[in-house]
Amino acid sequence: MSQFQPTERTQVKRLPKRGHYDRETVYKILDTGFVCHAGFNVDGQPFVIPTNYGRSGDTLYLHGSAASRMLKTLSAGVPVCVTVTHVDGIVLARSAFHHSVNYRSAVILGTARLVEDPAEKMEALRIFTEHVMKGRWDDVRQPTEQELKATTVLALPLEEVSAKVRTGGPIDDEADYTLPVWAGVLPLETVVREPIPDAQRKGDPPVPDYLKNYSR
Numbered sequence: 001m002s003q004f005q006p007t008e009r010t011q012v013k014r015l016p017k018r019g020h021y022d023r024e025t026v027y028k029i030l031d032t033g034f035v036c037h038a039g040f041n042v043d044g045q046p047f048v049i050p051t052n053y054g055r056s057g058d059t060l061y062l063h064g065s066a067a068s069r070m071l072k073t074l075s076a077g078v079p080v081c082v083t084v085t086h087v088d089g090i091v092l093a094r095s096a097f098h099h100s101v102n103y104r105s106a107v108i109l110g111t112a113r114l115v116e117d118p119a120e121k122m123e124a125l126r127i128f129t130e131h132v133m134k135g136r137w138d139d140v141r142q143p144t145e146q147e148l149k150a151t152t153v154l155a156l157p158l159e160e161v162s163a164k165v166r167t168g169g170p171i172d173d174e175a176d177y178t179l180p181v182w183a184g185v186l187p188l189e190t191v192v193r194e195p196i197p198d199a200q201r202k203g204d205p206p207v208p209d210y211l212k213n214y215s216r
């Protein structure tokens, strides 16, 4: 099935035309980024914590220190809301009221599963690493048993998911189109710059192709 089923909780109610549930749109938003915000409740206090993620099929992987409050909480089965946002532009309207932002975002609701099987955990870490930088995993020293023990990996199934996308220019009130105010879009994007080699390097391996050609 190429569509996620909207639920009462994931149905976009404000400007529903901007809501998307097809896997293609959701996957694209998730694969363009690698930083999400994970929201969860601890003793009635909501926390929203920025963290990295990787995706494989309908699974989102989170990882971190086994001592992390976030990961301990989520692995105990506390419901989580994960959000990924890309800002594409500032939409400048002729009135203050109609200013907006062009964006692509995804919201995932669910409960994460602790990845315990060592083979699955290693594979999840590979997926996680490759999601951030394709080609990196095969280049680097693999995690030791001790490093694996110190790392918690969680798998969040993509089941209850929505995407919301705004594109295009400002939508002004008819009477405002004649106002002498500049209107339009200021496009914004993340730019890749020249890699900075580590000052402590002992050898001088060439910059890998996956760095030279990095894009998302």
Ligand SMILES: Cc1cc2nc3c(=O)[nH]c(=O)nc-3n(C[C@H](O)[C@H](O)[C@H](O)COP(=O)(O)OP(=O)(O)OC[C@H]3O[C@@H](n4cnc5c(N)ncnc54)[C@H](O)[C@@H]3O)c2cc1C
Pocket: 035, 047, 049, 050, 051, 052, 053, 063, 064, 065, 067, 068, 069, 070, 071
């Ligand atoms: C871009 C990015 C990517 C990251 N990727 C990962 C990852 O993959 N894995 C991972 O484990 N962690 C990652 N972190 C760090 C993460 O945000 C948390 O700091 C970390 O997971 C510890 O979480 P905790 O719940 O144990 O924090 P605790 O130390 O228990 O949090 C206590 C309090 O510290 C404050 N705090 C914690 N983290 C932050 C923060 N990032 N910014 C501001 N205040 C904070 C909050 O008030 C929080 O309630 C990332 C952070 C950023 C910004």
